[in-house]
Amino acid sequence: MGDKRITEDVLNECLEDVRAGRRTVEQCLARHPEQAGELEPLLKLALNVGKAAGLDPGPEFKARARHRFQEAVHSRAERRFGKRPVWWRAWAMAVAAMLAVAVLGSGTVAASDGSTPDQPLYPVKMAKEQVQLFLTRPPLARARLNGALAEARLREIEAMAVKGNLEQVSKLTDKLDHHLADMEDQGKLSDEEASALRDILETRAIKHLVGLKSLEQRAPPAVRPILDKALRLSEARFEKALRSAGVKPAQMEKIRGRWQKGLREGRVDPAER
Numbered sequence: 001m002g003d004k005r006i007t008e009d010v011l012n013e014c015l016e017d018v019r020a021g022r023r024t025v026e027q028c029l030a031r032h033p034e035q036a037g038e039l040e041p042l043l044k045l046a047l048n049v050g051k052a053a054g055l056d057p058g059p060e061f062k063a064r065a066r067h068r069f070q071e072a073v074h075s076r077a078e079r080r081f082g083k084r085p086v087w088w089r090a091w092a093m094a095v096a097a098m099l100a101v102a103v104l105g106s107g108t109v110a111a112s113d114g115s116t117p118d119q120p121l122y123p124v125k126m127a128k129e130q131v132q133l134f135l136t137r138p139p140l141a142r143a144r145l146n147g148a149l150a151e152a153r154l155r156e157i158e159a160m161a162v163k164g165n166l167e168q169v170s171k172l173t174d175k176l177d178h179h180l181a182d183m184e185d186q187g188k189l190s191d192e193e194a195s196a197l198r199d200i201l202e203t204r205a206i207k208h209l210v211g212l213k214s215l216e217q218r219a220p221p222a223v224r225p226i227l228d229k230a231l232r233l234s235e236a237r238f239e240k241a242l243r244s245a246g247v248k249p250a251q252m253e254k255i256r257g258r259w260q261k262g263l264r265e266g267r268v269d270p271a272e273r
Helices: 008-020 025-031 036-053 059-081 086-105 122-135 139-162 167-186 191-218 224-244 249-265
Strands: none
Touching: 008 025, 008 036, 025 036, 059 139, 086 249, 122 139, 139 167, 139 224, 167 224, 191 224, 224 249
16 A cells, blocks of 8 residues: 655645646646545645735745745644644645745735635635644633634625635635534643633624624525524534533533523623623
8 A cells, every 4th residue: 555645745746847837736646646635625724825915926935935834834743742743734834935935025925814715815824824723722812813814704704705706605604613613622721721712702602603603694595504504513513612610501501591692682792801
């Protein structure tokens, strides 16, 4: 059986071939069938980021940028997080390398912050978020980051809903669910950390659910079933995360009651903020 791991050499070779016009993405994948499943998203993200950034840095700059970011990713990963699956590290290296080109070459990354999925800079925004998530491992910090990213997805969903772009609304609700699912995986926490995490989750949950309900009510009719599903999934995700953080059944009932009150009234009570 062949080796299914993606090496840096394979990734770099494919990137150079596609950029130089020697091969298409499909032809590169055909040359590496064992790694094709993991190689395809890496290639597409790297190419999209480079295209969106509008950069054409020289070989020396690219080598320096790639080396600095990969060195930082490797050292932090080994020092703080231990070993991770090879595909996960390859993903992080690819994102970090492409982001390095954008960050060191221009202000493109900063300019991408307000972009939406139908705009050229959106792949840059997604790449930056992947690096942020890779480097943010402590449970409290990661919960805050995922909460902030979930809010960003809500803003993007609203923008796409207004345009009637059902395909993007559906894709964004999947991304939204991914951020909330990540909050469930908290690892072992101290009592103090668990208490702080419960506070973060409770505050995020009520704001998120009320915001999503408000968006559903204002959205075009064709979009509402997608948002209704996202609302129900979000409730389940937050509840599971809160239970993982130590919330007892009786306490969970009270929290659900506050959620329902907020959803009925369409606002967040100041006492819940």
